[in-house]
Amino acid sequence: MSSKKRFIINSFAQVFAFLVSLGITFFLTPYIVSQLGAAAYGFVGLASNFVGYAQIITIALNSMAGRFITISVHQNRIEDARRYFSSVFFSNIIIVAFVSIIGVVVLAKLECLIDIPPELIRDVKLLFFCIFLNFFISIIFNVYNVSTFIANRLDLSSIRTIIANILKAILLVGLFYLFDAAVWYIGLATIISTIYIICTNIVLKRRLTPELSVSLSHFDKNSIKELLSAGVWNVVEKLSAILSTGFDLLLANLFIGATQMGVLAITRRIPTLTLTLFERINSIFAPPWTKLYATDQNEALHRQIIKTLRFFGLISIIPNAFIFAFSDMFYALWLPSQDTKLLxxxxxxxxxxxxxxxxxxxxYNLYPITNKVKANSLFSLFTFGLTFVIVFVGLNVTSGTFTHLMIISCTSAVFNIVKALTFLPLYGAHCIKMKAKFLYVCTIRSVLSFTVLLSLLLWIKTMFPQASWELLGVCGVVTCILGTIIGSLIILNSADRKEIFGLVSKLFH
Structure with a gap:
């Protein structure tokens, strides 16, 4: 199968996996909120954030494992790849044994660490136990994820994710139907779906990369040191990312209350799911880029990066414009019991x-591929420090729930804009030795396209004062059509348009 056709298949598979996840969230979130309340639902996000804090310990080892294993395989250094693979697996077992001790202490004193309504203490503790257990088993088998990356078969990982999400949804519906509602069911369903993913990853590893195996004889301390030294700065970057987002819910819990934390958690779903979609699509480009870098095809890598940025600019304006234009209509229909304007x-x-x-x-793919993550990590830590100071001071010197929620919601986003306009394109271009102006041109065209599309959608919105699911669906279709037309004219060049049309045509022949 050609690389272009594989790209199309991977893209559709990743998007479809996201749509399945989105559908599950769309139907289950209102039901869970109605059964348990916004406060209880907020603890699901908070538990995941706590796991994010624990995950920091594993980042130094695991964040660069895929990169080193993949490059070793593409350069036919199979013994090196086996050493990395086995060393990561056994090291993760040691890490889990250590972190589990911390987890036990956190669970025992959880009600002292965060604000939990008395009637939810047992339920929330069980939720945290399940989420922590899911984290432990995920980390142990984390290295098995690398096989689909090496073989550029991300479509298989997408199919696996789709089935896991459907399994999780079936389990949740069954548990809520058969038993009294409890928030910890979400954690239990997550564990079972993760076990399915792990089993599938083991099968895929044997099928796609049989040359890789786990053996104590391949455990190598020097390989661990090499991975740690390369990945240590990823710890800083991940810490900054987790704290800048995860601390939002924690600060809301401590300064505003559990109920408002739940409201904030609900509003996090749309940006989180949108970013998840683009992270899935972005992951498609990492395997071929890694191969180009490993084989010193720098000019081809430059061309692929520019083409990818134009493609991302085209597809990003559609969901972003829809969110800005119609998310109020969506909330009014999706969660009518909540304050739509606030959401x-x-x-x-x-x-x-x-x-x-x-x-x-x-x-962001370029930093691990080129093994230049230090500067990005330090910049992320710096912006997080400023964000935390501004949010903390803002919560203490201002009053009013709405003001506090807005401070928590938008501060990190403002600094993300600063990063996107300065560090991200400048240092990204430096890593691969290309001119940053090409990256800025892509950004300018994307923002221009977004502005034109949003203006049209807001004008269209004025014609329909009453919201309905049918109308929202029509608006979604209109957004896709207008976004594709506007983006194709402003962002893409003629060669891009011909290539995309040719790829889609070949896919169906």
Whole structure:
């Protein structure tokens, strides 16, 4: 199968996996909120954030494992690849044994660490136990994810994710139907779906990369040191990312209350899911880029990067414009019991960076590929420090729940805009020795296209004062059509348009 056709298949598979996840969230979130309340639902996000804090310990080892294993395989250094693979697996077991001790202490004193309504203490503790257990088993088998990356078969990982999400949804519906509602069911369903993913990854590893195997004889301390030394700066970057987003819910819990934390968690779903979609699509480009870098095909890599940024600019304007134009209608239909205007304002505040930052998402692939993550990590830590100080001071010197929620929602987004306009294109270009102006041109065209599309959608919105699911669906179709036309004319060049048309045509022949 040609690389271009494989790209199309991978793209469709990743998008479809996201749509399945989105559908599950769309149907289950209102039901869970109605059964348990916004406060209980907020603890799901908070538990995931706690796991994010624990995950920091594993980042130094695991973040660069895929890069070193993949490059070793492409350069036919199979023994090196086996050493990396086995060393990471056994090291993760040691890490889990250590972190589990911390997890036990956190669970025992959880009600002292965060604000939990008395009637939810047992339920929330069980939720945290399940989420922590899911994290432990995920980390142990994390290295098995690399096989689909090496073979550029991300379509298989997408199919696996689709089935896992459907399994999770079936389990949740069954548990809520058969038993009294409890928030910890979400954690239990997550564990079972993760076990399915792990089993599938083991099968795929044997099928796609049989040359890789786990053996104590391949455990190598020097390989661990090499991975740690390359990945240590990823710890800083991940810490900054987790704290800048994860601390939002924690600060809301401590300064405003559990109920408002739940409201903030709900508004996080749209930007989080949107970013998840683009991270899935972005992951498609990492395997071929890694291969080009490993084989010193620098000019081809430059061409692929520019083409990818134009592609990202085209597809990013559609969801972003829809969020800015119609998310208030969506909330009114999706969660009619909640304050729609508040949800809309908080969502826009959290998404103000997306039109600028999202088209540049592929640049993040360059740091691990070139093994130059230090500067990005330090910049992320610096911006997090400023964000935390501003949010903390803002919460203490201002009053009013709405003001506090807006401060928490938009501060990190503002700094993301600064990063997207300065560091991201400048250092990304430096890593691969190309001119940054090419990256800025892609950003300018994307923002211009977004502005034109949003203006048209807001004008169209004035014609339909009453919201309905049918109308929202029509608006979605209109957004896709207008976005594709506007983006194709402003962002893409004639060669891009011909290539995309040719790829889509070949896919169906």
């Amino acid at each position: 809309y304002c908080l969502t826009l505040a959290a998404c103000i960076d997306l039109p600028i930052a999202m088209p540049l998402q592929p640049i």
